[in-house]
């Protein structure tokens with residue numbers, strides 16, 4: 001089989017030993033790569049996940065590329081990282097782009113699995129077949145950007161790509177991420193903190209081999225066609241404005257979270273819009289390896305924080321901007337830079353600071369709790385100070401925020417849990433809860449927690465294909481279909497921005513076959529997506545997840561939106577229950593959200609059927 | 617005054633070279649007619665932003681929002697606009713990398 005390297009590394013950090021595993025054809029066909037490989041392996045390597053402390057050596061940290069990485073496939077150079085999440089306590093998973101996956105695969109490896117914990121800080125170098133754990137003593141404590149430069153200097157080769165953690169990951173801040181090439185992150189679920197707990201500072205990869213594909217002529221032809229489609233209207237918004245274009249559209253739809261999700265519009269939306277950003281702050285637009293779209297908008301701050309440069313996408317812009325009442329693009333650019341260099345997820349960071357601001361304004365948190373910071377909405381300096389302290393776990397405020405919004409609200413109590421906007425412990429991303437209700441269902445049932453990347457279910461809401469202010473049973477099917485498709489996309493792993501470019505699942509299967517030589521139909525690849533999703537759910541069921549965990553936060557049900565255009569919008573509990581039932585029915589799960597044995601057997605998951613599945 | 621407020625977002629700002637404008641309409645004018653005439657005024661086939669050659673919305677069709685409600689693009693001809701309505705022309709939403 002082509003496309004795959006056919007092998008992966010196993011690094012025992014406790015003993016400093018390296019070994020190798022094989023990727024065989026049946027594993028490839030059943031689980032594709034990326035998400036699929038990660039879900040399968042995490043399930044197999046952690047038989048009793050409920051008993052594993054995410055920061056203990058027993059947690060495993062798994063990195064996978066997909067079959068497309070390193071080939072000429074458009075927008076396929078991505079890698080995914082998995083572990084039990086210290087933020088959510090369940091299936092943890094994140095994907096990053098850039099050049100890293102391509103170098104990694106070109107070195108001749110599909111993935112790497114880390115077990116145990118190193119006694120001292122180390123980083124891993126993968127230089128084709130030469131694998132080495134090197135001391136990270138001199139780079140421990142450095143930012144992600146400094147780490148990247150120092151490692152390249154130490155290795156004496158600029159062509160290494162580096163994925164590293166910053167001081168937040170080292171300190172096991174539960175929101176810590178993994179950064180490669182300065183601006184690309186495995187953002188969610190606190191996987192950078194798992195690296196920190198293992199004393200693993202970075203992975204540096206360089207490869208010199210060509211990734212072989214099965215049908216190069218057919219692939220070149222198909223990719224040329226896809227690249228042409230990539231230049232069409234389906235991706236124009238990404239190329240010109242990038243995702244920040246969403247700010248004004250969401251504002252007009254009343255689904256732009258502001259002031260910690262208290263509202264669905266922002267009175268200063270124009271000032272932080274993609275349109276404004278392009279005019280005043282965008283310094284350059286860059287692309288991941290081999291991507292014809294190029295969506296990454298890199299900002300340069302002006303007066304207030306002149307010299308600050310950071311890549312600002314919609315989610316970062318929104319959560320660190322309107323959600324914290326911030327209207328200055330300079331401040332937001334600076335806030336993203338703090339998060340990226342010290343190493344935390346901007347989505348979770350903006351969400352937890354927004355929560356703390358609301359608690360401060362309601363008198364639940366006082367200046368004693370914030371070490372003197374006037375943590376009010378719209379206070380630019382307070383936002384930046386809170387982020388810095390959170391990343392460094394500095395003082396009472398820093399320690400509190402570093403726990404993530406669920407834990408922080410449980411620590412504070414006093415009713416603050418009601419304002420914590422998360423699901424399963426993962427902070428809600430920048431999509432309003434009550435004015436995009438199919439989206440809310442999709443977030444809430446997701447395997448990762450409140451996840452905007454696993455079903456695309458907001459699309460039917462924003463396209464007006466359903467009544468977005470109500471729910472009904474049929475929404476379950478929309479989420480189910482979206483999740484299975486996205487599981488394929490995340491296993492191949494291909495950029496979701498190209499999803500409008502592919503006309504059908506059959507085209508994704510065709511791409512897979514051209515690269516690997518393994519025959520695959522649209523139906524089969526979709527079935528693989530369903531299988532993958534179920535394996536991850538079974539892992540979560542073993543962690544204790546059931547129906548009770550598949551709900552949005554209280555604000556969705558209890559606080560009607562005040563904004564004119566969506567005034568009074570709120571989720572009706574009975575409608576949500578009905579939609580959730582509809583989702584479980586499509587999935588073939590019990591009413592309690594546990595996969596049925598017969599469904600698992602139908603998907604070829606006999607081990608899961610035995611260990612997790614329930615009778616109808 | 618038989619006027620409606622037209623707000624423009626993303627590429628529509630470039631097409632019209634402004635953020636918003638007020639337009640006069642006859643009561644009961646359809647959205648399809650408004651879109652067609654607006655396009656004619658700036659020399660662009662504006663309808664093709666929303667509807668494909670087969671008469672159906674495309675995967676990445678732009679959005680029309682009237683008073684906060686997203687319009688079903690297949691029924692623009694049956695959507696009648698009243699004076700005082702707020703119409704937004706916006707690109708489709710982008711998300712999830």
Ligand code: SF4
Pocket residue numbers: 075076097098238286287288291292293294295296495496497498713
């Ligand atoms: S569309 Fe953007 S995120 Fe996706 S592969 Fe291209 S540059 Fe990377």
